[in-house]
Amino acid sequence: MMSPLVLAQHVTKWYGPRRAVTDVSFGIDEGEIVGLLGPNGSGKSTIFRMLTGYLVPTSGRIEVGGHDVVTDSLSVRRLISYVPEDAPLYDHMRVGEFLHFMANLRGLRGTAAKAAVDQAAERLDLTRVMTLLTAKLSRGFRQRVSIAQALLGTPRVLVMDEPTSGLDPHQVIGVRDLIRSLARSHTVLIASHILPEIEKIASRVMILLDGTLLTADALKGKSEETVLRLAATAPEATVRGVVSAVAGVRDLTVEADAGSGARHYLIRAEPRASLAADIVAALVGAGVAVSELNEARPDLERVFLDLTRQSSRGAA
Numbered sequence: 570m571m572s573p574l575v576l577a578q579h580v581t582k583w584y585g586p587r588r589a590v591t592d593v594s595f596g597i598d599e600g601e602i603v604g605l606l607g608p609n610g611s612g613k614s615t616i617f618r619m620l621t622g623y624l625v626p627t628s629g630r631i632e633v634g635g636h637d638v639v640t641d642s643l644s645v646r647r648l649i650s651y652v653p654e655d656a657p658l659y660d661h662m663r664v665g666e667f668l669h670f671m672a673n674l675r676g677l678r679g680t681a682a683k684a685a686v687d688q689a690a691e692r693l694d695l696t697r698v699m700t701l702l703t704a705k706l707s708r709g710f711r712q713r714v715s716i717a718q719a720l721l722g723t724p725r726v727l728v729m730d731e732p733t734s735g736l737d738p739h740q741v742i743g744v745r746d747l748i749r750s751l752a753r754s755h756t757v758l759i760a761s762h763i764l765p766e767i768e769k770i771a772s773r774v775m776i777l778l779d780g781t782l783l784t785a786d787a788l789k790g791k792s793e794e795t796v797l798r799l800a801a802t803a804p805e806a807t808v809r810g811v812v813s814a815v816a817g818v819r820d821l822t823v824e825a826d827a828g829s830g831a832r833h834y835l836i837r838a839e840p841r842a843s844l845a846a847d848i849v850a851a852l853v854g855a856g857v858a859v860s861e862l863n864e865a866r867p868d869l870e871r872v873f874l875d876l877t878r879q880s881s882r883g884a885a
């Protein structure tokens with residue numbers, strides 16, 4: 570059997586007296602797109618920094634392509650590329666200059682550097698902006714430049730931190746398609762705190778909570794509840810008041826903002842037949858425009874919400 574391309578075994582990381590990652594183990598096979606899902610502060614960036622050799626695990630070991638990230642970090646850095654969340658570009662550089670600079674940092678010179686830059690620019694549709702200052706780019710283009718630099722030197726593994734955060738819906742779709750197309754030639758690991766986003770891109774999701782990776786066992790047997798996703802245009806307090814009064818509704822949380830008018834909510838309730846119809850009737854009766862009400866699909870979402878709610882209570 571082939572061993573996984575990325576292998577973490579019992580990895581723990583302490584920052585001084587604070588434990589950020591606890592006994593995390595996983596394997597990622599060549600060609601997978603894996604999502605690492607966890608709320609802010611759950612340890613995603615810490616795991617990524619250890620994978621890419623920028624932080625040393627306090628205990629446990631990580632291998633990429635059979636190379637230990639600590640004792641053989643140079644080989645690992647050739648195999649793995651990191652796309653950080655806030656695309657740190659050098660604002661005084663033009664896009665083309667920046668990509669050449671990054672190609673040189675990866676050890677590419679002369680025609681090899683030029684070929685790599687041209688190829689990445691073409692793949693990310695950057696040829697039109699190569700002479701612009703990176704400071705002048707839109708958020709979507711900055712993200713594409715950041716992904717382009719990560720592709721230089723043809724790494725086998727791409728690690729991306731919240732790759733669609735801060736993008737408009739159009740750009741989000743573009744970046745998602747791009748990541749899917751990259752997956753043909755790369756193994757991709759994506760961190761996010763938004764489950765619906767991860768589910769759209771990843772073929773598999775790992776959930777991280779307070780530094781601990783949940784096992785498949787922790788994801789079973791939690792479905793005593795219906796979760797509905799609602800999109801409605803009205804003040805949150807109004808929606809909350811109306812929905813909470815419907816029989817069986819336990820809880821309403823605001824989901825990531827869609828950006829355009831309607832706000833998205835998740836409603837948790839006791840399962841019963843006319844629940845959705847009752848909620849719509851109540852909202853419409855109160856003059857609230859409902860643009861969407863669906864059952865939130867996977868159990869995973871429920872489990873994630875339950876668990877993150879418990880853990881944020883624990884932290885409070």
Ligand SMILES: Nc1ncnc2c1ncn2[C@@H]1O[C@H](COP(=O)(O)OP(=O)(O)OP(=O)(O)O)[C@@H](O)[C@H]1O
Pocket residue numbers: 584587588589607608609610611612613614615616762
């Ligand atoms: N350099 C550091 N020194 C001390 N504590 C740190 C350091 N970096 C992170 N932490 C702590 O470790 C925990 C995990 O942080 P980490 O940044 O890995 O989480 P995350 O899931 O990536 O969060 P976010 O999505 O907000 O980036 C947090 O409690 C954080 O405060």
